Amino acid sequence: MKDYAYYPGCSLKGNAKHYEESILPVFKELGFALEELEDWNCCGATAYFAVDDRMAAAICGRNLALAEKEGKDILAPCAGCYLTLRKSNQYLANGSEEAQKILAVLKDVDCEYHGQVKVKHPLEVLIQDVGLKTIQAKVQNPLVGLKVACYYGCQLVRPFTEFDDPDYPVTLDQVMAAIGATPVEYSAKTKCCGGSLTGTIEEVGTQLNYVLLKEAKRKEADVIVTICPLCQFNLEIIQNKVAHKFKEKFDIPVLYFSQLMGLAFGLNKYELGFKRSIIPLSPLWEKIQRGG
Amino acid sequence: MEIQRKIKFEGELSRDFLDEIKEMSHCDEIDRCIQCGTCSSSCPMAIYMDYPPRKIIAFVKNGFREEALKSFTIWLCSSCYTCQVRCPAKIKITDVMYALKRKAIQEKVYPGQFTIPVLAREMYRMIAKNGRSSELWLILNLYLKSWNPLGLMKMAPTGISLLKTGRMSFKKEKIKNTSQLQKILKAVKEDGQ
Incomplete structure (x- = not known):
């Protein structure tokens, strides 16, 4: 290798x-x-x-x-x-x-x-080169009781589909389960967030992300986990606009899978970029401390 | 109301269109489309489109050049590739959409209200100059060049929280060997002419 x-x-x-x-x-x-x-x-x-x-x-x-x-x-x-x-x-x-x-x-x-x-992609390497057992063995603080909605978006699983399914991928759910979290049945996991269209055609972007947020809320997810910068950006930034347009407040944190992995591995919480979250994370910390 | 013929005569169709798009998209399978509609029903953007993807493929297959190139559809495609992985005829639909976007830019027939060609152009310029894109400058250019100061104002609160969390800066990212990159771009451009 x-x-x-x-x-x-x-x-x-x-x-x-x-x-x-x-x-x-x-x-x-x-x-x-x-x-x-x-x-x-x-x-x-x-x-x-x-x-x-x-x-x-x-x-x-x-x-x-x-x-x-x-x-x-x-x-x-x-x-x-x-x-x-x-x-x-x-x-x-x-x-x-x-x-x-x-x-x-x-x-x-x-x-x-x-x-x-x-x-x-790092997720591909985690599955193909590292393996779930090794990930599990590294866990110091399992994220017990934390409900995560694993969002894959589009371009990781399509059109190149060698390491996971293009419609209903599971590898991110497996990694999250390996670090002790509970993946919810997130049926919108590969529905598009609109990509750069959120910047160019606002109406379309807001609607698409609303669907994603609503589904995460319906499944009572504490956090949406992403593997892509643009998905993360859209889902987080749009919550303000969605609250305004659809009169519905979400405040669901949108984090990278690597941030939660670092947390579970017992790495320094203050060096994993959590301070860059625009959505407040305090409910999340409480939940993790309580153990679900 | 002006009475107009709604159907094109065969002589008005563009005979070369299919072959042009086949070549540009590197997709030979376009004319294997069976019009099943899997693409349209898979498309998250279809509800906003003037023609769903199935019709666009039919336009390309049958030489409806203006209809395809002037459609909103090609600019609404978000490159999610759902249609492409599901197509039973293995048509690379997303790549066909890309080819149509390029063609529409070349022939300058894209609908004016879309800022996507502006974004594409600004990004292109930025990369040609610095080798990397700096998000803040890209967004600023996008709103200014598409004459949308109101949109920029609306973005301000987001911009402030991004600046506060250190996720956006005024620094311009640049690679060391810009001359090498520019040589590549120049040579490829000349090759294409």
Whole structure:
């Protein structure tokens, strides 16, 4: 097994700082010394593919080449980066004339790429490389009685579907159960949060997130757990607008799975980015202290 | 009310459209569509669309160029890929939507009220210049370039809580080797022309 180069992407350096602050110590605890991919560039996200797919594949090709030079695979915690890098990897390997041209361009600027890099998401690594037993063994403070709604969103489980089901994935639920929490039957787990549409067409974004929040509330979840920066952002930020528009207050914390894992592993609670939550977390702390 | 013909004559259809989109989307299966509607019923955005995804595929298959390119549908697709993984004919519907967006931008026929092409363009410029995107600047540019100061005002409380929690900053992220990235972009652009 190759080592992983950590590819934060722009979000984990911006609004999703708490994802970075929790994923790194958790993976360190599990024996992965993650080093940031040297001089990585933005993956282009969904926007770039809408403008020019060749450009999108080329800028991702630079990242893939950088990782190949380091002899590593890529670990991408952002579902958007994960999908875009994987898509570009596939594009560059499809043997088409366009792909050949892009590879030649990369070679010309000392970024030769031979298709040797795999792109993985931390959840995928937890399931495939680490295993639930090892995770369980690391738990110091099981999150007994904490009801979690595991939200997978879209781009981690679709269209690449090798490690979990595209419609009803279960691996995040399994990880949460391994750290002692109780996953609720969250039937909206792969329903779209709207992605960047929450910023561009407000009406649509508010409605979609309302459905997700309502379902979490109906299942009496204490917290929504996410694996993607944009999902986390949307579900948290939108609660204000939803309260205004639908006259319904939620105040459901939206946290990264790695934050809860760190907590269960007994890592320093103050260094897992909880202070970055906009929704107050005090009910959550009370619940955890009470043990459900 | 003006009386207009609602049906297109065959001669008015765009014969090359299917092949263009097939090539752009790297999806050869478009004309295997059986119009089952699985895509439309899976789509979380379908309720907002002027034409559901099934009709868009039919437009592409049959050469209704303007109808497809001027539709709201392609800009409402959020890339959730639900239709794509469910399609029994294995049509990469999300990729087809991407191809249609690119085509609409190229032919400058997208509906004016959508800021999505603006977001795409601003992000593109930012990456070409700095190699990374800085969220705050991206959002500021998006609202300013789409002439929506009111939207920006409404975002202010959110912005403040993000600044307070250290999740947003005015710092511009930049990579070291911007010249390498710019060379790549330039060469790929020239190749495409």
